[in-house]
Amino acid sequence: MGSVTEENGVKASPETQHPRKAFGWAARDNSGVLSPFSFSRRNNGDDDVTIKILYCGICHSDLHSIKNDWTNTIYPIVPGHEIVGTVTEVGSNVRKFKVGDKVGVGCLVNSCRSCDGCKQGFENYCPRMILTYNSIDADGTMTYGGYSDMVVVDEHFIVRIPATMPLDKGAPLLCAGITVYSPLKYFGLNEQGKHIGVVGLGGLGHVAVKFAKAFGVKVTVISSSPRKEKEAIERLGADAFMVSSNPEQMQAAMGTMDGIINTVSAVHSLMPLLFLLKTRGKMIMVGAPDKPLELPVFSLIMGGKIVAGSCIGGMQDTQEMLDFAAKHNVTADIELIGMDYVNKAMERLAKADVRYRFVIDIANTLTAA
Amino acid sequence: MAKLPEEEHPEKAFGWAARDSNGVLSPFKFSRRSSGPKDVNIKILYCGVCHSDLHFVKNEWGMSIYPIVPGHEIVGIVTEVGSMVQKFRVGNAVGVGCMVGGCDECEDCKRGWESYCPKTILTYSNIYHDGTVTYGGYSDRIVVEEHYVVRFPDGLPKDAGAPLLCAGITVYSPMRYYGLAEPGTHLGVVGLGGLGHLAVKFAKAFGAKVTVISTSPSKEKEAIEHLGADAFLVSRNAEQMKAAARTMDGILDTVSAKHYLLPLMELLKSHGKLVLVGAPEEPLELPAFPLLVGRKLVGGSATGGMQETQEMLDFAAKHNITADIEIIPMNYINTAMERLAKADVKYRFVIDVANTLSA
Numbered sequence: 001m002g003s004v005t006e007e008n009g010v011k012a013s014p015e016t017q018h019p020r021k022a023f024g025w026a027a028r029d030n031s032g033v034l035s036p037f038s039f040s041r042r043n044n045g046d047d048d049v050t051i052k053i054l055y056c057g058i059c060h061s062d063l064h065s066i067k068n069d070w071t072n073t074i075y076p077i078v079p080g081h082e083i084v085g086t087v088t089e090v091g092s093n094v095r096k097f098k099v100g101d102k103v104g105v106g107c108l109v110n111s112c113r114s115c116d117g118c119k120q121g122f123e124n125y126c127p128r129m130i131l132t133y134n135s136i137d138a139d140g141t142m143t144y145g146g147y148s149d150m151v152v153v154d155e156h157f158i159v160r161i162p163a164t165m166p167l168d169k170g171a172p173l174l175c176a177g178i179t180v181y182s183p184l185k186y187f188g189l190n191e192q193g194k195h196i197g198v199v200g201l202g203g204l205g206h207v208a209v210k211f212a213k214a215f216g217v218k219v220t221v222i223s224s225s226p227r228k229e230k231e232a233i234e235r236l237g238a239d240a241f242m243v244s245s246n247p248e249q250m251q252a253a254m255g256t257m258d259g260i261i262n263t264v265s266a267v268h269s270l271m272p273l274l275f276l277l278k279t280r281g282k283m284i285m286v287g288a289p290d291k292p293l294e295l296p297v298f299s300l301i302m303g304g305k306i307v308a309g310s311c312i313g314g315m316q317d318t319q320e321m322l323d324f325a326a327k328h329n330v331t332a333d334i335e336l337i338g339m340d341y342v343n344k345a346m347e348r349l350a351k352a353d354v355r356y357r358f359v360i361d362i363a364n365t366l367t368a369a
Numbered sequence: 370m371a372k373l374p375e376e377e378h379p380e381k382a383f384g385w386a387a388r389d390s391n392g393v394l395s396p397f398k399f400s401r402r403s404s405g406p407k408d409v410n411i412k413i414l415y416c417g418v419c420h421s422d423l424h425f426v427k428n429e430w431g432m433s434i435y436p437i438v439p440g441h442e443i444v445g446i447v448t449e450v451g452s453m454v455q456k457f458r459v460g461n462a463v464g465v466g467c468m469v470g471g472c473d474e475c476e477d478c479k480r481g482w483e484s485y486c487p488k489t490i491l492t493y494s495n496i497y498h499d500g501t502v503t504y505g506g507y508s509d510r511i512v513v514e515e516h517y518v519v520r521f522p523d524g525l526p527k528d529a530g531a532p533l534l535c536a537g538i539t540v541y542s543p544m545r546y547y548g549l550a551e552p553g554t555h556l557g558v559v560g561l562g563g564l565g566h567l568a569v570k571f572a573k574a575f576g577a578k579v580t581v582i583s584t585s586p587s588k589e590k591e592a593i594e595h596l597g598a599d600a601f602l603v604s605r606n607a608e609q610m611k612a613a614a615r616t617m618d619g620i621l622d623t624v625s626a627k628h629y630l631l632p633l634m635e636l637l638k639s640h641g642k643l644v645l646v647g648a649p650e651e652p653l654e655l656p657a658f659p660l661l662v663g664r665k666l667v668g669g670s671a672t673g674g675m676q677e678t679q680e681m682l683d684f685a686a687k688h689n690i691t692a693d694i695e696i697i698p699m700n701y702i703n704t705a706m707e708r709l710a711k712a713d714v715k716y717r718f719v720i721d722v723a724n725t726l727s728a
Contacts, residue, residue, distance in 0.1 A: 117639055125639035125663055279477045279485040285657050294652035297645050300669025304485055307667045309660025
């Protein structure tokens with residue numbers, strides 16, 4: 001199945017399937033190499049908001065998708081779901097936004113709006129949710145993401161960027177931020193005095209440390225790299241740091257954590273991490289290894305412990321997260337790049353060579369061919 | 370030189386023990402401590418045969434201390450109480466489950482989560498406060514600290530109620546803790562054995578809708594007509610499993626053999642909970658995606674605390690919940706263990722200790 005759709009019996013290309021010209025960078029095959037791409041966006045409907053994109057964060061999911069790691073990519077793919085921009089047009093039903101507002105779009109652009117999940121603010125668990133890119137929209141066309149000049153999105157799936165938040169450093173919060181904020185809140189790990197572990201210090205991990213500290217929670221970073229300790233403690237504010245392959249450190253911390261936010265997306269051993277949890281402790285997986293992990297059942301049973309998953313967050317939570325972040329000065333640590341650096345950025349991301357998120361300066365560096 | 374089991378303590382006792390990991394049980398003389406001020410002395414009437422007993426006599430978990438007198442589903446009558454005992458009198462019917470001691474001061478003990486206390490002392494094959502090995506319920510009598518004894522309700526038959534002391538609490542506790550005991554909840558129960566059949570009964574008493582998931586189509590009639598389950602799925606039947614996708618609030622998985630979790634996770638609604646109470650020795654495969662996309666969880670649970678065990682028994686008495694048992698004499702125990710290994714029992718053996726255990 002390709003990216004073209006039928007219109008009046010004639011196959012439409014990405015450039016012609018919608019009435020408004022758009023421009024971005026796309027990957028055409030699983031080499032994942034991105035290059036300039038002309039396509040089109042729908043007209044602004046009554047419930048829609050048109051956004052001129054200023055910045056877009058590079059999420060590790062973008063890398064997985066362009067390389068078809070999850071075997072569900074439809075090419076050409078325009079990634080990007082950490083979008084910040086300016087409103088340039090609003091539909092007649094739109095109440096929350098006006099032209100000129102600074103807004104954000106995350107991983108979702110639509111959902112069924114009627115299931116229990118949607119009604120409870122869990123649009124991210126709706127079985128019919130539509131992702132910002134690489135998803136089939138209600139009209140049968142592909143969604144294209146934020147590595148582009150503009151996007152048209154239903155008002156419900158847009159959030160306001162608080163006035164005090166820097167737009168470039170705030171962009172990664174649209175995915176990385178909500179991905180860690182939501183489980184901290186849902187699983188009760190945001191209560192003062194609790195002790196959580198954060199496994200992995202990357203895009204998700206570094207934001208998890210910042211949010212947890214803002215909540216008043218004690219944070220121990222668990223990492224495979226000893227050299228990240230100074231960074232974790234002095235710059236990010238973690239209370240403690242452990243090297244996961246150091247058995248003495250790990251043993252000394254056994255049974256001390258109320259919860260663990262596990263951001264690691266490679267296959268790894270869960271048992272030593274489960275031992276760190278107190279009785280009834282919770283390990284929340286937010287990283288998504290593409291092969292199954294080994295679950296040592298005894299470790300769960302002896303301790304009544306939980307391994308749970310969490311995936312981004314709902315729209316209301318996302319707005320709440322941004323407002324909380326603005327209030328507590330939580331932003332991502334970023335490396336701002338030009339659009340044509342994106343392939344190099346992807347190579348570096350694959351080696352975790354970034355502190356801690358690349359953000360594309362779309363407005364200043366994305367130019368139509 | 371270590372004392373012989375017969376000489377360690379002042380009171381003579383008699384039971385059946387396994388001497389080594391071939392797991393064969395035979396008559397065994399040993400001794401029990403005198404009742405201290407906080408102790409309750411119990412004449413044992415019945416003892417359930419739990420699958421853990423089988424694992425232990427064969428040292429499958431690598432922690433057995435031989436000779437082992439197993440048995441932690443004990444029902445008996447109080448014959449003596451220590452001077453500080455308040456809850457029990459001579460003649461009371463009481464139960465003893467999987468624990469006979471703990472630290473009593475850690476957070477877990479104080480919250481009524483004694484089964485998670487790192488210093489919990491198991492009813493058998495564990496080291497007690499005085500350094501001696503604990504011996505379980507395949508014996509004529511036992512002395513237990515008051516805190517670890519529960520009152521056995523009048524309305525419950527002592528034989529069919531014995532398995533509640535382990536199997537019952539093992540399914541009741543997670544249903545309560547994980548919020549799967551609400552009326553209208555749809556609960557899946559995987560495996561229809563000692564744990565599974567009681568899970569169905571408790572869940573129905575809670576007002577839940579119950580679907581049994583099993584590898585054996587032959588168990589369907591039993592599950593629905595006898596145990597009261599609302600539905601039955603054969604786990605190997607892909608169509609049935611697919612039709613039931615995203616329908617369950619929770620699943621209680623009692624299976625202790627290695628098996629796949631992914632098909633079970635797919636049966637859960639979003640925010641659904643898969644609770645493991647069976648304990649496979651080897652790790653199971655945990656695919657991360659189904660957890661994330663749906664915010665599902667996999668949790669473990671190990672027996673339950675003392676207060677909840679009492680609560681469970683009182684609930685069982687009120688709702689007439691007992692185990693389906695096969696009563697056996699003490700000298701049938703080795704055959705029973707062989708049959709248990711093949712799951713050839715509906716659904717728990719219970720040893721008629723009082724009438725058939727003779728020195």
